Amino acid sequence: xxxxxxxxxxxxxxxxxxxxxxxxxxxxxxxxxxxxxxxxxxxxxxxxxxxxxxxxxxxxxxxxxxxxxxxxxxxxxxxxxxxxxxxxxxxxxxxxxxxxxxxxxxxxxxxxxxxxxxxxxxxxxxxxxxxxxxxxxxxxxxxxxxxxxxxxxxxxxxxxxxxxxxxxxxxxxxxxxxxxxxxxxxxxxxxxxxxxxxxxxxxxxxxxxxxxxxxxxxxxxxxxxxxxxxxxxxxxxxxxxxxxxxxxxxxxxxxxxxxxxxxxxxxxxxxxxxxxxxxxxxxxxxxxxxxxxxxxxxxxxxxxxxxxxxxxxxxxxxxxxxxxxxxxxxxxxxxxxxxxxxxxxxxxxxxxxxxxxxxxxxxxxxxxxxxxxxxxxxxxxxxxxxxxxxxxxxxxxxxxxxxxxxxxxxx
Numbered sequence: 001x002x003x004x005x006x007x008x009x010x011x012x013x014x015x016x017x018x019x020x021x022x023x024x025x026x027x028x029x030x031x032x033x034x035x036x037x038x039x040x041x042x043x044x045x046x047x048x049x050x051x052x053x054x055x056x057x058x059x060x061x062x063x064x065x066x067x068x069x070x071x072x073x074x075x076x077x078x079x080x081x082x083x084x085x086x087x088x089x090x091x092x093x094x095x096x097x098x099x100x101x102x103x104x105x106x107x108x109x110x111x112x113x114x115x116x117x118x119x120x121x122x123x124x125x126x127x128x129x130x131x132x133x134x135x136x137x138x139x140x141x142x143x144x145x146x147x148x149x150x151x152x153x154x155x156x157x158x159x160x161x162x163x164x165x166x167x168x169x170x171x172x173x174x175x176x177x178x179x180x181x182x183x184x185x186x187x188x189x190x191x192x193x194x195x196x197x198x199x200x201x202x203x204x205x206x207x208x209x210x211x212x213x214x215x216x217x218x219x220x221x222x223x224x225x226x227x228x229x230x231x232x233x234x235x236x237x238x239x240x241x242x243x244x245x246x247x248x249x250x251x252x253x254x255x256x257x258x259x260x261x262x263x264x265x266x267x268x269x270x271x272x273x274x275x276x277x278x279x280x281x282x283x284x285x286x287x288x289x290x291x292x293x294x295x296x297x298x299x300x301x302x303x304x305x306x307x308x309x310x311x312x313x314x315x316x317x318x319x320x321x322x323x324x325x326x327x328x329x330x331x332x333x334x335x336x337x338x339x340x341x342x343x344x345x346x347x348x349x350x351x352x353x354x355x356x357x358x359x360x361x362x363x364x365x366x367x368x369x370x371x372x373x374x375x376x377x378x379x380x381x382x383x384x385x386x387x388x389x390x391x392x393x394x395x396x397x398x399x400x401x402x403x404x405x406x407x408x409x410x411x
Contacts (some may be wrong), residue, residue: 171349
């Protein structure tokens with residue numbers, strides 16, 4: 001009997017495994033309708049493991065990227081698995097009103113009637129890759145392209161001075177900047193994985209190519225209208241506040257004119273059973289994740305204008321609230337903007353003596369607020385964020401709130 005069985009098994013070659021795409025697996029009877037945990041535990045039970053091995057693992061790896069735990073805004077230590085792409089789009093709204101202008105740490109009344117509306121559409125393409133060498137694993141390449149549309153309206157009211165008999169003057173120096181910003185390319189590398197370290201840790205470095213314009217001007221091609229509020233005649237003059245050709249300030253330009261560089265570090269801790277006190281066990285907080293880190297962008301001077309370096313510190317907590325579909329987030333983002341500088345001299349419309357061009361913006365800006373994350377599928381995410389200002393810079397404009405809508409798809 002045993003001899004017959006042994007003989008009957010000899011000479012049988014295993015058939016080659018057919019190629020099966022991830023979409024076919026996701027739509028198959030084996031996996032359809034089951035939670036990820038069931039798919040993983042039943043791997044190879046209903047179908048031959050040799051047939052489904054590679055593509056099942058691809059599907060599992062995609063599910064290992066926790067879409068509900070990736071923050072809507074701010075950084076994180078996750079990277080894409082090798083061979084996967086992610087396309088993301090974010091639409092950001094930023095408004096500055098009269099009370100949002102500061103000078104020497106106080107409200108700047110000269111900008112009381114001036115408003116700025118800015119809209120940003122950022123498209124990001126991410127790709128996970130692995131060089132299959134020691135220390136060269138777990139990379140994500142990121143290409144960011146931002147389209148900006150911004151407009152400033154309303155006059156700047158200057159107090160009376162030595163010009164025009166000391167009468168206050170209204171300077172109509174509104175301007176528009178619309179187009180593509182500098183192209184950004186980043187490489188992100190995971191250093192630690194929470195599977196073998198207490199936290200996840202990743203670092204990133206990148207460059208900004210000077211593709212954006214630095215010649216956006218105020219008023220009518222750099223010419224502004226000046227009105228003596230005491231009833232004088234309307235005059236027109238080339239606006240030389242920032243440069244000799246009437247450009248907008250550095251922060252309103254689409255580009256920097258020079259190569260810029262950015263470095264960043266990211267940390268993530270996904271909570272595990274036992275991390276939190278007993279009274280939180282089994283609650284949504286038991287599955288939460290916290291993220292924190294920082295970034296620094298180096299800007300170079302261009303044609304006498306230096307927009308100043310930018311440092312960012314961020315932190316967030318993401319908590320799933322409804323199965324694997326919905327989560328909420330609380331974030332804190334703090335920016336330190338070095339003062340921008342402008343070389344040369346400038347004569348204010350209410351003065352007759354030229355002075356060195358003063359700095360326009362700089363200081364600390366802190367924003368906090370909630371986000372909501374909806375993931376109908378492990379590979380698709382929708383996000384909405386509203387951040388409110390809690391710390392205002394000592395110089396220049398800053399938004400009282402920032403709103404952001406996002407969408408991302410992994411394939």
